[in-house]
Amino acid sequence: MEDLRNSSLKFFTDQELCYADIVPPSQVRARIEVSVLSFLKILNASNPAISDLPLIQRKSSNSRVNHGLLTELSYVFLSNSVSTRSLMRPNAAKAFVRVWKVMEMCYQILLQEKRVTQRELFYKLLCHSQHLFPSQKDVNRTIQDLVALLRCSRYSLGIMASSRGIIAGRLILQEPGKEAVDCSVCGSSGHAISGDLNLLDKLILNADARYIIIVEKHAIFQRLAEDRFFNQIPSILITAKGYPDIATRFLLHRISRAFPDLPILALVDWNPAGLAILCTFKFGSVGMGLESYRYACNVKWLGLRGHDLPMLPDQSFVPLKTKDLQIAQSLMSSRILPENYKEEVTLMVESGRRAEIEALYFHGYDYLGKYIAKKIVQSDYI
Amino acid sequence: MEFSSSQKLCLHLISSAYQRCRLSEQICRLSVILTRSSSSSPSLRISISDTGIGSSLEEFQNLRVSFTNAADNWDGMLSIKTTSINDSEIHNYQINLKESGSSRITSLTSDSKNGAKFSGSEVCLSSFVNSDLLLAEIHSLLEKVLILNIPNVAIQLVSEDFDVPESRYEKVFLANTCKQLPISASSLELLKFGLGDYVLKHGNNLSIKCNSCFTSWEDLKVGVACCTENRLHTELVMEAVIVISNMSIQNTTCFREYGDKTEVLYFKDFSPCAMSQSSMKALKSIDWKRYGLHLGGIVELDGTALLEWENLPTDTHIDIVLHSYLKQYPMVIPTPRKMSQLERSIVKRAVKLSLDDLKANHSGDFLSSRALQIRNYAPDLAQSIAGLILSSSDLDFQRECFSLLGLQSQDVGTEIMENSIKEKIVSVIETNDKDPDKSKEIAPFLFEEDDHIHEPDVEFQESDFTYLDPDLDMF
Amino acid sequence: MEFSSSQKLCLHLISSAYQRCRLSEQICRLSVILTRSSSSSPSLRISISDTGIGSSLEEFQNLRVSFTNAADNWDGMLSIKTTSINDSEIHNYQINLKESGSSRITSLTSDSKNGAKFSGSEVCLSSFVNSDLLLAEIHSLLEKVLILNIPNVAIQLVSEDFDVPESRYEKVFLANTCKQLPISASSLELLKFGLGDYVLKHGNNLSIKCNSCFTSWEDLKVGVACCTENRLHTELVMEAVIVISNMSIQNTTCFREYGDKTEVLYFKDFSPCAMSQSSMKALKSIDWKRYGLHLGGIVELDGTALLEWENLPTDTHIDIVLHSYLKQYPMVIPTPRKMSQLERSIVKRAVKLSLDDLKANHSGDFLSSRALQIRNYAPDLAQSIAGLILSSSDLDFQRECFSLLGLQSQDVGTEIMENSIKEKIVSVIETNDKDPDKSKEIAPFLFEEDDHIHEPDVEFQESDFTYLDPDLDMF
Amino acid sequence: MKLKLEEEDSGKMEGKRKKLESKKSENGILLLDKIKVFTRSLLVNLTNRKSPIILIDRFKNHCTLSDSNCFCGSDLPVGKEVLTLCKETHVRRLDVMLRVLVIVQKLLQENKHSSKRDIYYMHPSVFLDQSVVDHAINDICVLMQCSRHNLNVVSAGNGLVMGWIRFVEGKKIFDCISSPDTAHPIPVYVEEIKDIVSAARYILVVEKESVFQRLANDQFCKSNHCIVISGRGYPDIPTRRFLRLLVENLHIPAYCLVDCDPYGFDILTTYRFGSMQMAYDTKHLRVPEIHWLGAFPSDSERYFVPKQCLLPLTAEDKRKIEAMLLRCYLQREVPQWRLELKMMLQKGVKFEIEALSVHTLSFLTESYIPSKIHGKVQI
Numbered sequence A: 001m002e003d004l005r006n007s008s009l010k011f012f013t014d015q016e017l018c019y020a021d022i023v024p025p026s027q028v029r030a031r032i033e034v035s036v037l038s039f040l041k042i043l044n045a046s047n048p049a050i051s052d053l054p055l056i057q058r059k060s061s062n063s064r065v066n067h068g069l070l071t072e073l074s075y076v077f078l079s080n081s082v083s084t085r086s087l088m089r090p091n092a093a094k095a096f097v098r099v100w101k102v103m104e105m106c107y108q109i110l111l112q113e114k115r116v117t118q119r120e121l122f123y124k125l126l127c128h129s130q131h132l133f134p135s136q137k138d139v140n141r142t143i144q145d146l147v148a149l150l151r152c153s154r155y156s157l158g159i160m161a162s163s164r165g166i167i168a169g170r171l172i173l174q175e176p177g178k179e180a181v182d183c184s185v186c187g188s189s190g191h192a193i194s195g196d197l198n199l200l201d202k203l204i205l206n207a208d209a210r211y212i213i214i215v216e217k218h219a220i221f222q223r224l225a226e227d228r229f230f231n232q233i234p235s236i237l238i239t240a241k242g243y244p245d246i247a248t249r250f251l252l253h254r255i256s257r258a259f260p261d262l263p264i265l266a267l268v269d270w271n272p273a274g275l276a277i278l279c280t281f282k283f284g285s286v287g288m289g290l291e292s293y294r295y296a297c298n299v300k301w302l303g304l305r306g307h308d309l310p311m312l313p314d315q316s317f318v319p320l321k322t323k324d325l326q327i328a329q330s331l332m333s334s335r336i337l338p339e340n341y342k343e344e345v346t347l348m349v350e351s352g353r354r355a356e357i358e359a360l361y362f363h364g365y366d367y368l369g370k371y372i373a374k375k376i377v378q379s380d381y382i
Numbered sequence B, C: 001m002e003f004s005s006s007q008k009l010c011l012h013l014i015s016s017a018y019q020r021c022r023l024s025e026q027i028c029r030l031s032v033i034l035t036r037s038s039s040s041s042p043s044l045r046i047s048i049s050d051t052g053i054g055s056s057l058e059e060f061q062n063l064r065v066s067f068t069n070a071a072d073n074w075d076g077m078l079s080i081k082t083t084s085i086n087d088s089e090i091h092n093y094q095i096n097l098k099e100s101g102s103s104r105i106t107s108l109t110s111d112s113k114n115g116a117k118f119s120g121s122e123v124c125l126s127s128f129v130n131s132d133l134l135l136a137e138i139h140s141l142l143e144k145v146l147i148l149n150i151p152n153v154a155i156q157l158v159s160e161d162f163d164v165p166e167s168r169y170e171k172v173f174l175a176n177t178c179k180q181l182p183i184s185a186s187s188l189e190l191l192k193f194g195l196g197d198y199v200l201k202h203g204n205n206l207s208i209k210c211n212s213c214f215t216s217w218e219d220l221k222v223g224v225a226c227c228t229e230n231r232l233h234t235e236l237v238m239e240a241v242i243v244i245s246n247m248s249i250q251n252t253t254c255f256r257e258y259g260d261k262t263e264v265l266y267f268k269d270f271s272p273c274a275m276s277q278s279s280m281k282a283l284k285s286i287d288w289k290r291y292g293l294h295l296g297g298i299v300e301l302d303g304t305a306l307l308e309w310e311n312l313p314t315d316t317h318i319d320i321v322l323h324s325y326l327k328q329y330p331m332v333i334p335t336p337r338k339m340s341q342l343e344r345s346i347v348k349r350a351v352k353l354s355l356d357d358l359k360a361n362h363s364g365d366f367l368s369s370r371a372l373q374i375r376n377y378a379p380d381l382a383q384s385i386a387g388l389i390l391s392s393s394d395l396d397f398q399r400e401c402f403s404l405l406g407l408q409s410q411d412v413g414t415e416i417m418e419n420s421i422k423e424k425i426v427s428v429i430e431t432n433d434k435d436p437d438k439s440k441e442i443a444p445f446l447f448e449e450d451d452h453i454h455e456p457d458v459e460f461q462e463s464d465f466t467y468l469d470p471d472l473d474m475f
Numbered sequence D: 001m002k003l004k005l006e007e008e009d010s011g012k013m014e015g016k017r018k019k020l021e022s023k024k025s026e027n028g029i030l031l032l033d034k035i036k037v038f039t040r041s042l043l044v045n046l047t048n049r050k051s052p053i054i055l056i057d058r059f060k061n062h063c064t065l066s067d068s069n070c071f072c073g074s075d076l077p078v079g080k081e082v083l084t085l086c087k088e089t090h091v092r093r094l095d096v097m098l099r100v101l102v103i104v105q106k107l108l109q110e111n112k113h114s115s116k117r118d119i120y121y122m123h124p125s126v127f128l129d130q131s132v133v134d135h136a137i138n139d140i141c142v143l144m145q146c147s148r149h150n151l152n153v154v155s156a157g158n159g160l161v162m163g164w165i166r167f168v169e170g171k172k173i174f175d176c177i178s179s180p181d182t183a184h185p186i187p188v189y190v191e192e193i194k195d196i197v198s199a200a201r202y203i204l205v206v207e208k209e210s211v212f213q214r215l216a217n218d219q220f221c222k223s224n225h226c227i228v229i230s231g232r233g234y235p236d237i238p239t240r241r242f243l244r245l246l247v248e249n250l251h252i253p254a255y256c257l258v259d260c261d262p263y264g265f266d267i268l269t270t271y272r273f274g275s276m277q278m279a280y281d282t283k284h285l286r287v288p289e290i291h292w293l294g295a296f297p298s299d300s301e302r303y304f305v306p307k308q309c310l311l312p313l314t315a316e317d318k319r320k321i322e323a324m325l326l327r328c329y330l331q332r333e334v335p336q337w338r339l340e341l342k343m344m345l346q347k348g349v350k351f352e353i354e355a356l357s358v359h360t361l362s363f364l365t366e367s368y369i370p371s372k373i374h375g376k377v378q379i
């Protein structure tokens, strides 16, 4: 399996797949130094010039879809079409300088072997170059630019990541040299997933689960964890409390690589956003830029799905909102979305309604567990 | 040519005399003498004499008068003496401009030159015009003519009232003498220094240099250009000179007639002249912003074009002179419509070229607003790069950077390094700006990776981020 | 009392005769005989005779006539025979109502009673009025009077035309005979059954019972009330009866004169009477909604008050009768202003009380819209309470609850329990609604400290804390 | 009902645990009994054809009276609401309350927990809005004289903790001491916390996660022997209960570091005085011992916060400050806080904690916090 994936990865490397690495600070510093040298060289050449910054475009037009040939794994990735940050175009000059400013900040942070939050970075930049960074948004975007330039993850740049993810169930995590954490005795609050990707990378994983279940919502996760659902069906529960962050996806990916036979099943709301969350786990998203594709997992859609609707009470349906329709629209236009998923989206749009997982509580709190168990037993997932 | 007053006729006659001097290759003298006497009638006698190439009768053939001012009841009589270098006698004519047909010219008996070799003309008329006003106008004309800086003509202006003892006024107008120009100097060269002198005299209202405002010629920023156009068997020449001067406004007692507006001095065939509409349009159509200038508008005042500037520093003044002439003399004038097209394109070209010249001579100045905008980022960029270099703990890296920057010792401070980088960046920006076409070329990439598909000019539209668009800032 | 026509005078005289019968404790007869003959003039002779207590001259003293109708040229003469039980003779008088002062009454010779013990009166007059119209009016009056249901008076109405053979019309009006009321029945009781009968006859346009529309008296919903007011040495009594009937509209051929509007039958001192403005206002001011009724408005039509209802089911009809009288007879009438105030308050009270009575007798009906709304929650509340009991793991507790609910076995299902609780809740809600003042007494805000929180519903208005919402945890 | 936990040696631990568990079920039984009493009294009233009368105390944690004669500090109810079957709004409230109560009874009997959101989804069409459920839960707590967690209604914990502490929640060991600069989620079932072991010198409460992360990254706890807690904005109930539990058991000072803006201040008061919405339970949730460590409006000068990091107060900010200035407890209990708040209004600017460390990343950990704590610059 591993080999197959690698080979397919290599195959796609030829197809101009671009990505950001998790790299050690020294290497990030080296990349920055190379940038400086390169800049100076071109500036100092016989025909001096100010070099443009080639950034991988973070637009859907530059996204490519890999439909797994040998595995079921599909993912979204960014191709190597670049957009340039050029000093010489007045409307791009600011963005150009911003990249260098942030690069300088990150370089110094890496030297100090520290990490900063994006907010701290904003304040530092606000203080030193207010005219360049009037808002947090400018900082955030420039960080993305820098990721796209240096091809290393945000985390590698010394920017602190927090994770909203939690995990529970039949999984034992062990940091080398530390006491193991048994996620089955973490109670309903589960075990918080660290934002430190290096740490996650080092974790030693042990599991006797048969399934991995992704839950969209914290509350549902809590219910299942409190009910110790993972003992009924040996499983690992994971939630990112909405759209997944990198760390959650990273850990999920690690678990799925470590235990490749575990089906990954997702329980999300029956609305476009729910599906979008599932898809972010499954394929990655263009918005996550170069860090996206690497953690694609073969997630299956357990529920809620169209054929579950008859058992939901009528009053639990809410009309779709404009935002829902927008998400539905972009889902439908996505090249990666499988046909049977598209059918569900069509059903949502046509019915004009949405329903949340909690609607299952209509049949009592314990119904949720039964519902999942039944679906698993019947292999009712797509 | 039709004149609406005897003053205007006078100014034309002076211009013609000047032309005759210019065409002569000898040092010439042009005298304009106004003599007033209450005993005679009309009271003012005007004599315009020159030692130029001698005039032909054709010059006067086309002159017409249509006086509208009742007080200007001149009899229309011109008396002309003229002789060419090869003539053996001095011809005398009397022309009645108020008549037409063959009767208007009366040949009088010629005077013998007694074998002497000389040429020259004298045109006299008597008029009722106010001598003071006429004097002022002639004065202004001659001052402008001086800008052309033709070296072989000395002009003498004399005004005298016989009834008033010691009322004689005399002024000599000589081409710029403080500069040792070579004899072979081109007319553009001459014009350049002529305008420079004019500027140093504050041009439009002082006839003497004011040493308190400008210390030297070298403080002026000058751009010149000459365009030619070969059309209809003649060559049209357009010379343009632009002078930018700085005059500290605080301690000056000198004021310009048009304030901070620019009077465009316009010459046609070596005479001061009102600007044509097509030339005005040409000025309007120039992309001044490319040179960091912001033209507010063009005002026309008594045939004078005034350019109004926006955002011009208060102590900066711009002077522009344009001179168009046909190489052949006398000229074959193209049809007016053709001429106007021609003028428009040639004025535009000449002014642009002179601006380019100005920019080239004064690097860092007259940058386009675009370049200025970009240049503003240079300190920030330099600071960041210097910061990156100096904060590095990798000595090899630092050494390499130092050597790239041509800095000797590693002990140079942040400031020196920043300045060095900044200068380089600025220089690239400025070079780029001088040659606007060059900037359109694709700049080299920081990392050359040839598998990239370049998609220029798409930045900043990161709106269509994704199909999912989660709240990306999860960190 | 002034009358504008002889008809009206007649009706008054009949009312007076009826009063005399009522006050007698014997079974009495009241005969109204209209006799028409073209041979005599005036053509119509009206005789009103009764076996009541005998009249006093004061009754006639205050009668005035001011006829406006020219055709009604009655001579104003009344002839009266009357005797009381203790009188030994029958007095005869002649009264000319058109006169005033002492001359109006003429005492005629009395007739002897020959020792017989009886009482009674006969009033006669002759008039030109149309006998048919008069007959109809008297008919209507007597029918209304019948509603009062005074048991000891039998009324006979006879009309005859001597010129037409077999033209005699005769009708006897007897108080409700189908009901076996005790002799001691109060006048309110009598009125109640009187109105009931009236309703069963569809009241206002049929004099016989229609058995197809109503099957029995028991289908009627009746509310009665009697208020008294002691004022000015007399006691004012107001009796009110409300009858709500359902008449299936589909198969009925009977139509009411006023459709689905309610004619408020108004009696004053045992005579039908037009409603006063103050009584009308009183009706308007009643909070009908408290009884689930929605008064649309009150229309006055020929002295009759018509209540218009909104949202009244089509087959439902409301009949109201009001009867006010003074206990003492003859009456001491309070001043009109006092009277109007008095009337207003007493009408309101009487009607409200009768509505309360109606509601009390028919639990579940006539609930206020508020209570109806509240009652909608009963199933939910019952379900929750049943849920609390049935889901409890404490068997003792469950047993206790069962016994409280009067349920025998624990095996009763959820539904039975829910129904049982629901019924109780409904009953409490209905009881609460019956006595609206009671609910107000127990539901004030019991502030223990007179702290300054007087906003009534603070709990839902913590608007200035909404943004704060520290307990955001939605999950 | 209040849990009182103390450090005890391991010998007594087992007994203690049993006691705790029994206490917990005791509490459940007590509450179930109360529910039964309530249900019974409803039935008795109904069978007697009387409208049940439900008295609900009303609480306020502050008022806006200028004179200080209010009783807001006394924890006593300020009045009662009387619910009967006579008013539709009352019946509606009762309906919601009973529905929630049925759920609560089930939760207690099965010893399960549920979130307010879960409860909402049991009858979404009846409740219509989450706030209705929240309100009913508050009503039930007031009626049953208990805290929300006693009902087994919990919120998803949002809080974080790190530092010199070790405790057990249920079977899970929170061994923060072993890596004092790693964040742990604050457990939701605070009542199940036992075996608290700590050698911390103080507790530092920070408003937001980013500051928490800064401290973690700077290994603040390791070098300062403290416990750091963040409620990530307005603190939720578990966070406040957890903080209170620590303060009560460890007897160490607690300091609060918030942004110098109206929201920061409001968060500070929420820690110290509780929120208006949970006023009925304030006595279990507030932490009167907490000190305000910063950032004070006066800090902007003392620590040279650059001008561009000082943002002008918006109109809404000013309105909020003016409203907060009226809160009675400020004048009564922390007049110095009030003075600082007043100064914020006067200066017309606000700043975030991050603004302090623009000069040096580790300014907070190396200078600001230690100097404030050791220099006793807290109020």
Ligand SMILES: [Mg+2]
Residues within 6 Å of the ligand: A216, A269, A273, A274
């Ligand atoms: Mg959702």
Ligand SMILES: [Mg+2]
Residues within 6 Å of the ligand: D207, D208, D259, D261, D263, D264
């Ligand atoms: Mg804040």
